[in-house]
Amino acid sequence: MENNIDDLVLNGLIQELRRGTIILAVLSQLKQPQYGYSLIVLMNEKGFDIEANTLYPLLRRLEKQGILESFWDTDGTKPRKYYRLSEYGEGVYLKLCAAWSDINRAVKHLIDEEE
Amino acid sequence: MIDRYIYAVTKKLPRKLKNEIGSELKVLIDDMMDGMDNALSEEEKVDKVLRELGNPQELASRYRGKERYLIGPNYFDKYLFVMKTVVLSIFIGISVAWGFGSIFSIESIAGMIGDYIGTLLSATLQGATWVTGIFALLEYNEISVETGMKQKAWDPSQLPELPDKKAIISRGESIFAIMIATIILTLFFFLPEIIGIYYKAGDGLNFIPLLNLEGLARFKVIIFLVFTTNILIELIKIIKGRWTMKIAIITTLLNVISATLSINVIYKIDIWNSEIVQKIEQYTPVSFERIILITTAAIIIITIGESVSALYKGIKYGGKK
Structure with missing residues (x-):
C-alpha cells in the first residue's frame, strides 16, 4: 500500500516534469505538416509518449497563439486538419530550444555537483 | 457511442468551435481504431479508444483552455x-x-x-x-x-x-x-x-x-x-x-x-x-x-x-x- 502511494507521488512528479517539455517536443516535429494522429504515432515511435487528449487541445492553442498554422486536407476519404510551424513559430521554436539547453545545462550542473 | 462521446465533448464548447472539433475528433477516433489490433471487435475498439480519450468533460475543459466558474x-x-x-x-x-x-x-x-x-x-x-x-x-x-x-497585474501598492x-x-x-x-x-x-x-x-x-x-x-x-x-x-x-x-x-x-x-x-x-x-x-x-x-x-x-x-x-x- 505504502509503495502504491509512493508510486503515485513519483508518477505525479514525473508528469509535472514532462509537462513543460511537451510543447518543445511537439514543435520539433512540425517542420513538416502533420495531422494530429500522425503526430502521435510519429512521436510514439521516437519514444515520446503523448496522448490524444493532451495533444489535440494543445495544437489548437498553439494555432491560436500564432505558433502553428493549419490547413484542411479534404482530398482523402477523411478530412484532416494539418498543422505546421508558422514563420513566427519557427522563431519561437529556436528560442525555446536555446532556453531548453540552458535549463538542461544548469540542472545538469546542479545534479552533478550533488554527486 | 462515438457520436455520444463527441456530443458530450462539444456540447458546452463555443458554437464556432463545435463543428470543427467534432469532425476532428471523429477522424481521430477513426484513426485510433484503425491503428489497433484487428483481432478486437468493433465494440472493443470503440470502448478502448474512448477510455483512452478519457472523461469528455475534462477534454472539453482542455479545449476551452481555462476553467470556468460561477464563483471562482x-x-x-x-x-x-x-x-x-x-x-x-x-x-x-x-x-x-x-x-x-x-x-x-x-x-x-x-x-x-x-x-x-x-x-x-x-x-x-x-x-x-x-x-x-x-x-x-x-x-x-x-x-x-x-x-x-x-483586476490588474498585482502591484505592491495595492x-x-x-x-x-x-x-x-x-x-x-x-x-x-x-x-x-x-x-x-x-x-x-x-x-x-x-x-x-x-x-x-x-x-x-x-x-x-x-x-x-x-x-x-x-x-x-x-x-x-x-x-x-x-x-x-x-x-x-x-x-x-x-x-x-x-x-x-x-x-x-x-x-x-x-x-x-x-x-x-x-x-x-x-x-x-x-x-x-x-x-x-x-x-x-x-x-x-x-x-x-x-x-x-x-x-x-x-x-x-x-x-x-x-x-x-x-x-x-x-x-x-
Missing part, C-alpha cells in the same frame, strides 16, 4: 461570508417579525406557521439568488471586490493599508442593521395589518391600524427599494470591512437616495389609515401633518448625521483617492 476561488470566501450573513439576517428578521405578528394577530397559529415557513423560504431564496447573481457577475467580469475595478482600529467597520453593527431592516421590511410586506397603535380600552386591547393597506400597496416597490438600499449599504460595508473615501461616498449617496424615497412615501396621505389621522388630531394637540413634518425632520437629521460621520471617517482613515 478568488471570490468564494467573500461569497460564503456574505451568503451566511444574508441568510442569517433574513432568518432572524423574518422570525422576529413573525413573532410579533403571532402575538397580535387574530389568525390561527397553524395558519401563521404555514405563512411563516412560506415567507421564510421565498425570502431566503430571493436573498440567495441576489447574492449569487451579484457575485457571478463580478466573477464573469473579473471585477475585484476590493477595488471595484477590473496592498491595503493597515487599518486604524477605528477605521474598521463593525460587522456586528452592520449585521444588526440588516436584521432590523429585514424585520421592518417583513412587517410592511407581509403583515402590514398588524402595524398600528395599541391601546387599553376597558378590559381589552384596542387597536387602530396605522396604514391604509390599499394605499400602501401602490408604494410597495418604493418601500422595498428603501430597505434593500439600506441592506445594500450594510453589505458593502461588511465586504469592504473598513472605512475608505469610496465607501463613505457610496454610503452617503445611498443614504440620501433612501431618505428621499422614504420622505416621498410618508407624504403620500393615501398610505395612512384615515381613522388614525382623525384620532390623533382628536386626542393630541399636534396635527397629523406636524407629526409627518417632525418625522421628515428626523429622517433628514439622521441621514445627515450618518453621512457626515461616514464622510468624516472616510476622509480621516481613507487616505487620498
Whole structure:
C-alpha cells in the first residue's frame, strides 16, 4: 500500500516534469505538416509518449497563439486538419530550444555537483 | 457511442468551435481504431479508444483552455461570508417579525406557521439568488471586490493599508442593521395589518391600524427599494470591512437616495389609515401633518448625521483617492 502511494507521488512528479517539455517536443516535429494522429504515432515511435487528449487541445492553442498554422486536407476519404510551424513559430521554436539547453545545462550542473 | 462521446465533448464548447472539433475528433477516433489490433471487435475498439480519450468533460475543459466558474476561488470566501450573513439576517428578521405578528394577530397559529415557513423560504431564496447573481457577475467580469475595478497585474501598492482600529467597520453593527431592516421590511410586506397603535380600552386591547393597506400597496416597490438600499449599504460595508473615501461616498449617496424615497412615501396621505389621522388630531394637540413634518425632520437629521460621520471617517482613515 505504502509503495502504491509512493508510486503515485513519483508518477505525479514525473508528469509535472514532462509537462513543460511537451510543447518543445511537439514543435520539433512540425517542420513538416502533420495531422494530429500522425503526430502521435510519429512521436510514439521516437519514444515520446503523448496522448490524444493532451495533444489535440494543445495544437489548437498553439494555432491560436500564432505558433502553428493549419490547413484542411479534404482530398482523402477523411478530412484532416494539418498543422505546421508558422514563420513566427519557427522563431519561437529556436528560442525555446536555446532556453531548453540552458535549463538542461544548469540542472545538469546542479545534479552533478550533488554527486 | 462515438457520436455520444463527441456530443458530450462539444456540447458546452463555443458554437464556432463545435463543428470543427467534432469532425476532428471523429477522424481521430477513426484513426485510433484503425491503428489497433484487428483481432478486437468493433465494440472493443470503440470502448478502448474512448477510455483512452478519457472523461469528455475534462477534454472539453482542455479545449476551452481555462476553467470556468460561477464563483471562482478568488471570490468564494467573500461569497460564503456574505451568503451566511444574508441568510442569517433574513432568518432572524423574518422570525422576529413573525413573532410579533403571532402575538397580535387574530389568525390561527397553524395558519401563521404555514405563512411563516412560506415567507421564510421565498425570502431566503430571493436573498440567495441576489447574492449569487451579484457575485457571478463580478466573477464573469473579473471585477475585484476590493477595488471595484477590473483586476490588474498585482502591484505592491495595492496592498491595503493597515487599518486604524477605528477605521474598521463593525460587522456586528452592520449585521444588526440588516436584521432590523429585514424585520421592518417583513412587517410592511407581509403583515402590514398588524402595524398600528395599541391601546387599553376597558378590559381589552384596542387597536387602530396605522396604514391604509390599499394605499400602501401602490408604494410597495418604493418601500422595498428603501430597505434593500439600506441592506445594500450594510453589505458593502461588511465586504469592504473598513472605512475608505469610496465607501463613505457610496454610503452617503445611498443614504440620501433612501431618505428621499422614504420622505416621498410618508407624504403620500393615501398610505395612512384615515381613522388614525382623525384620532390623533382628536386626542393630541399636534396635527397629523406636524407629526409627518417632525418625522421628515428626523429622517433628514439622521441621514445627515450618518453621512457626515461616514464622510468624516472616510476622509480621516481613507487616505487620498
